[in-house]
Amino acid sequence: MAKKNTDEMSFLDHLEDLRWHLIRITLSVLICATVAFIFSKAIFKYIILAPKHTDFPTYEWLCKASQLIGVNDATFCAAEFPFIIQSRTMAGQFSADIWTSIFAGFILAFPYVIYQFWSFISPGMHAKERKHSKGFIITTSFLFFVGVLFGYYIVTPLSINFLANYSVSPEISNEFDLSSYISIVRSSSLASGFVFELPIIIYFLTKVGLVTPQIMKKYRKFALVIVLIISAIITPPDLASQVIVAIPILILYQVSIYISKVVVRNQNKKQKAHV
Template sequence: MAKTVNNPDEMSFLDHLEELRWHLIRSIVAIVIVACVAFLAKGFIFDVILFGPKSLDFPTYKFFCRIATFFGVDSEFCGDELPFTIQSRLMAGQFSAHIWTSIWAGFIVSFPYVLWEVWKFISPGLHENERRHSRGFILAASSLFFLGVLFGYYVVAPLSINFLGTYTVSTQVFNEIDLASYVATVRASVIACGIMFELPIIIYFLTKVGLVTPEILKKYRKMALVIVLILCAVITPPDVTSQIIVAIPVLILYQASIYISKIVVKREAKKEKKNAK
């Protein structure tokens, strides 16, 4: 087991590595345990969750179908089923997809615990007031991550699957999508959005260490908009509507990050004045 040291400043480099090793081990164990549960729940994970966006009964498709019907517009979101099938062309294709999907499910579900382990490792190096101001870190970061995961699953993934699954260059070509490719599309949409929604947390810590200021965020707002659109183009189908739908919440998070950065700067300024007295 790792050593228990009352004063973190007295820990040697090897002690820190030992401490980090046990935090990583506990995080991996948590991911593996949840992954085993996900592995056993194969039917629910694949038939309900992963293959949910393949059916036009999916809530997202119904929502866009109602909007199209309200405005009297024909929509590809209204129909019986998407015109593509999923196949596995490799001998171990389905088993491999089962294993990796379980591991990623383990990571997503265990994310709050992994964050908690990270926090336990870095918090001893913080001042008491810094720990006090960061008490909601795990809750805020986990909430943003899961919000991003839900956004990726209910918005980005179905838009991508609907566009790419129905896109054809000729009536002579049929879309028979490989299982690994389909799973990768859903996984990329979910994980990418989960990470993007952590933007306010990232800005908070970058501001704390002095690498980012509200002025810098405002100055490079236009550049940030371009980067956001590029990221949206990578994780969404190449149509303007999908990119705008994904870009809107990210830009809102960017604006929220500016306000968070302002709050951090004000707190740091108050702290410096207090210490100067």
């Protein structure tokens, strides 16, 4: 296949190219979703419904941690959670199976999705920048998967633990709908996955001149407020959970400042070399 020459491509050619990239992305997600659907029973048993049980690793860690610091909190050391999951519609379980497979397919296909995204934008870059394509795909995928794992093992159990034990009256029992429960697991994992892409976003924003290290340092206090807001959105409204989620985001923000410095330094070197 001939290499694309962006200088000779019209606007319609770019749209046609984008269309084929989107088709490949859709097919990759559907293929991975089909595989996930085949193994859906195992996915639900060992992944989706695992945080519902108190023997989930995170609860065991929190239980041991609370005992070490002398906090006799039965919340993390309970024998079981005071809630049940139910499906109240005819197609409830089937719909949950289909949508869970689609989202699992997206997570599995994420490296290929990023590869297609890079393939679309890379022809407009310099040759040296295109050489870093493998590093970009690996780094972006790594950050996404780390974020998904963080959301699944930290944000999800904290959310389930808080909401399952929250009660306005002992006369009201918690009987959560299946779609509501899956929404907590899905949104916590995917939201964390995308939040962990902050360094990549800052890299591109710095490349186009919209962000500089000086700006990020100057508005660090405002960034802290935004981080706390994001933490409050993707976690239950208790302070401990928000702090736990805010810490890695603040670390990522500091890493992003360093990345922005490197990008600006490299750009300055190139400008001096051309003078």
